[in-house]
């Protein structure tokens with residue numbers, strides 16, 4: 152069992168938890184994720200890691216309540232425990248394994264959308280700890296849904312917050328800020344890392360392609376085993392099938408087929424859609440297992 156040492160509501164339907172998971176904390180790196188289960192029969196929920204403390208042996212997760220399982224998770228308090236906390240899974244962010252002198256030469260722009268701010272934080276923090284100041288854009292629907300602002304401010308070179316409704320700092324989407332920084336202010340970046348809802352990553356990539364700015368995205372399709380066995384998390388990158396859980400979750404954003412990925416997420420939501428996936432993809436995972444969000 153994995154004890155929750157801190158449970159906090161960050162905003163409406165968004166929760167943060169510090170969980171005792173020493174082996175995961177010892178080995179995890181920015182960009183990786185965990186799969187959690189509340190109880191023996193619980194759905195397996197993939198969550199990108201928001202932070203980790205090797206000394207305390209804790210891992211921080213942030214999640215949004217979207218279905219029955221995440222609502223069950225949200226009801227847990229400090230002192231309660233998860234039945235499973237599996238990880239670290241997936242590949243770490245590229246800069247973690249690149250030679251540090253190469254990484255130091257690059258100017259990074261991070262683009263975080265909504266709950267995607269949580270997986271952006273450990274990456275910016277890692278760069279900060281290695282003497283690299285990255286610019287960060289955080290987009291939120293409204294001021295009330297903005298998360299981790301102070302934490303991000305403490306590790307970012309410059310932090311640019313924007314809200315869709317203009318209730319805080321400035322009005323507009325993250326793409327408006329990218330245009331301002333690059334086209335109006337003439338800032339130059341070598342790499343953009345965009346993490347958030349699929350539609351945001353699609354539009355950020357369309358823009359950065361036009362700006363000739365290489366872009367990395369972190370994909371979070373439906374996952375079941377998290378080990379490359381079930382096929383649930385398949386995505387198309389560079390016209391090739393990739394499994395987000397083992398080949399990713401980070402990919403070259405300009406090579407990702409976002410329309411296919413979004414269509415696949417939608418197909419998982421209906422019986423008819425799942426039958427279509429079975430027809431087109433053969434005998435692989437098509438929901439109904441009771442273990443993945445595809446059944447909800």
Ligand code: NAD
Nearest residue numbers: 264265266267290291292324325326347348351354369371
């Ligand atoms: P949201 O819908 O509030 O969007 C966040 C920001 O993204 C907006 O404020 C806006 O600036 C930008 N955005 C949205 N649509 C855009 C568009 N068409 N063009 C340009 N910018 C756009 O985000 P949310 O409700 O927090 O998102 C929840 C989703 O994010 C869930 O589907 C969840 O699965 C996903 N998510 C993804 C990751 C990941 O690793 N990729 C991590 C956490 C959450």
Ligand code: FES
Nearest residue numbers: 375377379382396
């Ligand atoms: Fe990736 Fe099963 S979750 S193959």
